[in-house]
Amino acid sequence: MAAPMSDAAKPSAERLSFNTTSFQKKTRTKLISIPGSRPSVQNGQLLVSTGVTSLDYLLGGGLAVGTVLLIEEDRYDSYSRMILKYFLAEGVVCQHELFVSAAQDNPDDILQELPAPILDDVAVHTPVEQPRLSCEAQESLDAMKIAWRYQNLPKVQSALASSSRFGHYYDVSKTMEPDIRQTAKCHRFYLPEHPAQASPTHSAMLESYSALLKSLQEVICKEGFGISKSRNILRIGLHSLGSALWGDDLCCYDNPKNGHALTTFLYGLRALLRSSLAVAVVTVPSHLIQDRALMGSITRLCDNAIALESFKGSERETNPLYKDYHGLLHVRQVPHLNCLANKLPDHKDLAFKLKRKQFSIEVCFRGYSAHLSFLHKQNTVFSGCALLLNSHNTHSPNNTHQPRLHTENCTF
């Protein structure tokens, strides 16, 4: 983080200028300031929040605009769907535009399940109440004897102020209010509504993916998300690409015939995003894909990639080592755009837990303390046996047997 100090002399395009001094560096490119985004401290790229603050930290501060985040789904698609909903909910709170596509569920259903944001205030209702309560408010304000310095501050903040923060928290037990949700413009792509048309090209891409790519490009062009003229960010959520419902046999066979349909689509998606102010989150049921090399090429075509492995239904659910967590999270890839080195997270053992107000991702210490307690129990069993042996063995009065047995058990 001390690097910018040494390069202060070089006017390079990517350096930020913090407004703490009157000295303003001349930057060749104007920094776009859009609500809900912030420039990265490492390379000046525009970042948006994924809606999960711990995931933002893992990805290096946030999701860079123009990139794709690949989420390898867990077995029952519960937590990957949750992260997708967090991502879309963050878009609503930051007043970005949304694009949701799904083959199985109607995108409207996904949008109705978005979690409710935890705002700092009850701002939606008080602007109506405040004039009526003004006489009582005066008395209650006058009644501030201790916190009298806060008398003149406004009683509530507006909802806009809270959306200027980067990263919000959501309450999973409640769904987002319809009036908050409808403030954001949303585009939908529901596959059954787009009947298969014969495509003029013989590309490796399937018609379903072609239709989706075309629809995405239309939205980007019509709503003006191209880099030169855009003032807002488009958040794209693509649910369960590669599943059999898209007409893709990637998840069905070991040697699929359409092995390159999804990769060609991802290539086209990358090309679209690099030239527009949009960011995409794609979930793929990777546990159904048998070909590891194909999964590798899918990962490489996306910029960020994480994999979720939930403990539900597996024997790890009852394992005392993992009792605090809901699953493991693997960071497969972190991009290094506009710079040479990438910042992989230091720890490889990450586990997640979905709490009511937070999706937390922590380093999972693989239970050395649990190991020790387990072995200690074994110790007591063995030492008990040694005691019995010793009691039978009256010729050996020395108690050195017992400690020796202890130390043998302790070496692991």
Next chain:
Amino acid sequence: MFTELNSILNIAPDSITQGEFILVSDRQSDASFLIHHFLSLFLRARCRVLFLSLVQSFNHYSAVSQRLGVSLAQAKEKGQLVFLEGLKESLSVLIPQETDAATLSPLSVVRDPAVGLRSLYEFVQFRVSSSGEGRTGAEEWGPPVLLVDDLSVLLSLGVCAGATLDFSHYCRALVCSQLQGNVVMLTRCDGDQEEDEGNNEGPERLLKGLTHLCSLSLHVQGLPTGFCRDIHGQVEVCWRRRRGNGQHMQKKLFQYKVHDKGASFFARGTSSAVL
């Protein structure tokens, strides 16, 4: 340009060996930092560079080259660098508009993978042979260099490994033998080496074919002992054909760490974090 790598490879901007086919490959790692090195090296050596960028945009290379001390925008203006933005070209092919009917894009292979890479080769041929001739007031540039970042993405688009190998062979014949220039290609692999691939297609076959074709190969891998924060991986440098010094291969293994402004290479076990 990484100075330590230059001393390892015995290359300097003022003494470039000509007619080399350099293969940069990686397995479960990322060797793209070497492409930035070769790009800045050949631009500093005043060669004519043709860059086929199939996976990243121009701004990415421009930003990194800025840190390495070379300006891509300036090189493009002067005519030293010809940059093909694969992403932009293929987008116009993947989503066909009604207006462009007869234009044959260099990446029309994306429209129909069975056609092969002929149009891409013709683009390379046209740009490498003709640029630098007949331009009034153009500066004299050195031998041509072809850089391809990332050849294996063509396999993801449905092109078969055989067609990709043919393309690289044609490029080598044109640039290395005919024009005495250099070729640098990056290819990426994902699986373990011990896995036996039943089918002959795929990145393994491409890697084997290119390794046979090249004269210098740099293979980047992760450390066999696991992830380490201070040592990002190992590079195996292999000289396949040495002129005049005998025909045997020479291999050397180094470990590397990528910084913000370059990369440092050191012999195994001599990382500054360890010593």
